[in-house]
Amino acid sequence: MRPMQRLAAFILDLCFTAYIAAILLRIVIPEMIFGEPPPPMIGAEYFTVIFASLTNAIIGQAVNASLGISFITGRLPEGKLRSAQATQGLIALVLTIWAGWIVTEISPIELFSGEGVKGAGRIFGALFTPEFDIVGEALSAMMETVFTAFMATIISVPIAFVVSFAAARNVMAISPVGKAIYVVLRGLLNIMRSMEPIIWAIIFSVWVGIGPFAGMLALVVHTIASLSKQYSEQIEDVNNGPIEAISATGANRLQVLWFAIVPQCLIPFLSFTIYRWDINVRMATIIGIVGGGGIGYLLTQYQGLSRYHEVGTLIIIITLVVWILDVISARVRAALR
């Protein structure tokens, strides 16, 4: 193991043990003893967490076997050390589930209490007796949502198409500059993708005002990132034979790209795109709730007024449209295969 790997493993072990110690001290034990959230952390607790983490991480380095080391090297130790490691992992899993149960305030009593069931009956009753007076309004809002998703997809496709080639390892690995662009671009796309569209929707609803345009912009950001990644993985997956053959004719890089790579990608690209539109319709509904317009926005309005019969209508329409689009998109994608 190189020193940097050793350091990384050490830090991982520190974090791992600190995590176990912290959920034990802050969540599991207080719940067992007091049955309520504990007072703010005190010095002794900090000391315990740090002491436990250091001890475990140092032991790990000393015997040259720990979860951190296994994670970095991808290898498990043999014999007793292996079962010790498995035990540590198991303890972490059990504690996590236990702490998760406490933190999410899981309570079967509330779910099935008389009071709770009565409330559920009220809302289900309202949802299943939808108010059809608003069907016209709901349908036009749904159309807004579908178009928002459609436009977001259409606008993203050409951008993602161009970006994906610069984010494909086999296209960019030809020079150090290309490799650098590839690494930076992949990182950027991952960040863009890991920011949920709902957060972009909040940003854009302040930027351009509440409405479908904000929702569309939010979806565009996310769609460019997602499609670029899917497209570029497809590009990395193409058969090398045609690339060799076209290169052998004396074609330049752009011609190789266009004649050997693009034809192998177009159908999968189309399939990804249709699926993305399908996803975007669902996302556009959610985005509407935070200010992206369309049926999601209508939903929050009626929900805010506690008009659950109208909410019922909206839910039926959303479910129907999403289901129909899902069927269509699955059919088209199957036909493309």
Place this chain on the structure above:
Amino acid sequence: MPLLSVRNLSHTYPNGHHALKNVSFDVEAGEFLVIIGLSGSGKSTLLRCVNRLIEPTSGTIILNGKDVTRIDGESLRKHRASIGMIFQHFNLIARHSVVQNVLYGALGDTPTWKSIGGAFSAQQRERALKNLSITGIPEKANNRADSLSGGQQQRVAIARALMQEPQLLLADEPVASLDPATSHSVMRYLDRINKEMHTTVICNLHFLSLVREYATRVLALRGGELVFDGMPDAITEDWFKAIYGDDAVQVEIR
């Protein structure tokens, strides 16, 4: 002056595998040179070094008296365009038509934007159809490439190579994925191109019976080294064992 002169050519892959070790030979214009050897003996690497699809690690490659080992950019593309190449798996663009695939042989001397716009000249189209006639499948011009049989696809690939009007044709195991009858048909097209159009051919082959029938000269590689350079008739049983190993048995293809 030989058409092609390879001197002390070596290639080492990034994983450390020595595919070619110090290989030297000359090829005269008009030869039908066949390279034999086991899979992994370096035959494919050798062919790809000639048109620089693979960069030689050391040694020189001289074509028509010009050192092409380290050229790049435009002159590398001109070099490649002067050499046709066909492959074991044909490497056609599956979803495009046969005639389009043949036209791609002209990419080397078509301006980028024209080619991407599909604006090949009338003269290029005429030549593409003529080359399809030479390889015997003019009626398939507008079919999709992947709708053709293996033998037909290889003939499309030959027509594509002919678009380059090559002085040299490289064939990397051109019949290895074809059945015996089709193999002979494809080999006969290569033979005709060699005899009638005076194109020099360097061809990797597995079957010695094909070698004896078509080669004017044979090279053999073993473990990346050149172990035999001579006439097809000179491959005796002893040589055969030296090239393919003691356990090898000759298989005939008729």
